[in-house]
Amino acid sequence: MVLRLSKLTDYAVVVMARLARDGALPEGRVQTAPGLAQATGIAEPTVAKVLKILGQAGLVEGLRGARGGYRLTRPLAAVPLSEVIVAVDGPIALTACVDGGQGQCEAQSICAVRGRWDPVNDAIRRALSDITLADLAGPARCGSAPVFAQLVAE
Amino acid sequence: MVLRLSKLTDYAVVVMARLARDGALPEGRVQTAPGLAQATGIAEPTVAKVLKILGQAGLVEGLRGARGGYRLTRPLAAVPLSEVIVAVDGPIALTACVDGGQGQCEAQSICAVRGRWDPVNDAIRRALSDITLADLAGPARCGSAPVFAQLVAE
DNA sequence: CCTAAATAGGACCAATGGGGTCCCCTTTGA
DNA sequence: TCAAAGGGGACCCCATTGGTCCTATTTAGG
Numbered sequence: 001m002v003l004r005l006s007k008l009t010d011y012a013v014v015v016m017a018r019l020a021r022d023g024a025l026p027e028g029r030v031q032t033a034p035g036l037a038q039a040t041g042i043a044e045p046t047v048a049k050v051l052k053i054l055g056q057a058g059l060v061e062g063l064r065g066a067r068g069g070y071r072l073t074r075p076l077a078a079v080p081l082s083e084v085i086v087a088v089d090g091p092i093a094l095t096a097c098v099d100g101g102q103g104q105c106e107a108q109s110i111c112a113v114r115g116r117w118d119p120v121n122d123a124i125r126r127a128l129s130d131i132t133l134a135d136l137a138g139p140a141r142c143g144s145a146p147v148f149a150q151l152v153a154e
Numbered sequence: 155m156v157l158r159l160s161k162l163t164d165y166a167v168v169v170m171a172r173l174a175r176d177g178a179l180p181e182g183r184v185q186t187a188p189g190l191a192q193a194t195g196i197a198e199p200t201v202a203k204v205l206k207i208l209g210q211a212g213l214v215e216g217l218r219g220a221r222g223g224y225r226l227t228r229p230l231a232a233v234p235l236s237e238v239i240v241a242v243d244g245p246i247a248l249t250a251c252v253d254g255g256q257g258q259c260e261a262q263s264i265c266a267v268r269g270r271w272d273p274v275n276d277a278i279r280r281a282l283s284d285i286t287l288a289d290l291a292g293p294a295r296c297g298s299a300p301v302f303a304q305l306v307a308e
Numbered sequence: 309c310c311t312a313a314a315t316a317g318g319a320c321c322a323a324t325g326g327g328g329t330c331c332c333c334t335t336t337g338a
Numbered sequence: 339t340c341a342a343a344g345g346g347g348a349c350c351c352c353a354t355t356g357g358t359c360c361t362a363t364t365t366a367g368g
Binding site: 160161162197199200203217218219220221222 | 355356357358359363364365366367
Binding site for chain 1: 326327328329330334335336337338
């Protein structure tokens with residue numbers, strides 16, 4: 001399967017959806033990484049890793065020390081999916097030799113499609129920017145997963 | 155980098171662009187895998203592999219025997235990029251637990267975003283379907299690769 | 309009829325990169 | 339002063355993919 005979103009990004013969306021339960025800055029209460037791990041079913045070290053990455057990107061805020069934890073810096077509706085993807089997986093592009101492509105492509109002198117992927121990349125970035133985490137975690141609609149309500153709607 | 159298009163798909167586009175030089179069915183002349191390998195700079199076994207895959211998908215036609223070779227079944231303008239991607243890399247989807255997702259997701263009972271990726275996937279598929287190989291290999295515009303003209307425009 | 313050239317199909321090996329874990333340090337409330 | 343929690347990074351493992359090769363089949367040409 002192509003266009004494989006990394007698992008880390010998937011986890012990031014789930015974790016942020018769970019974080020949304022307790023709100024965002026400045027009133028939002030924090031949740032700890034172990035707590036989020038238990039709530040989401042994702043292994044604790046992995047949740048911690050995801051939260052660190054999201055923290056560096058400014059998507060969540062971490063409060064250190066006892067009684068510390070994480071909370072969103074923005075409501076889900078203000079977070080485009082593309083931003084999460086970029087934070088976790090890096091730039092959104094279809095090939096390595098794309099967008100300027102100063103990185104050396106061994107077949108550079110003979111490559112027939114060099115520099116032509118830009119419109120494709122732009123289209124995909126636009127699609128991913130138009131969708132926010134609120135769209136993904138939004139109003140309950142999940143036939144097979146009743147727990148969904150506990151995680152997000154509640 | 156996310157959304158990484160496989161190298162095989164990249165090769166497929168290059169090879170098909172080269173195949174377009176000699177036309178498509180029914181008048182088009184065939185080109186051999188070794189010849190295409192030399193013309194594109196891609197290793198011969200790899201070119202052969204790509205052509206086999208494209209043949210199974212019906213994007214190229216292979217003629218066996220001496221004086222055999224490959225030719226396009228359609229002009230480049232009639233081949234959406236999405237079709238090449240699907241042929242080489244399989245279905246276009248962002249996550250494994252997507253689009254029905256009967257495949258067992260270990261966190262299925264607790265996953266907050268189950269079934270919500272469909273609009274994202276649809277948007278991406280649409281973007282990839284709106285672009286044809288002719289758009290990629292189209293009129294010459296390649297500052298750093300003059301050989302491009304020999305491959306496609308000539 | 310025989311040979312050479314070419315595709316068809318699949319098996320096989322190697323390497324890259326990402327998933328996942330763990331360690332140590334810093335911070336901070338009780 | 340201690341315990342709880344985040345911050346940052348190093349590390350290993352393995353699944354996926356890129357790439358190669360081998361064999362069978364087909365067909366033009368002498």
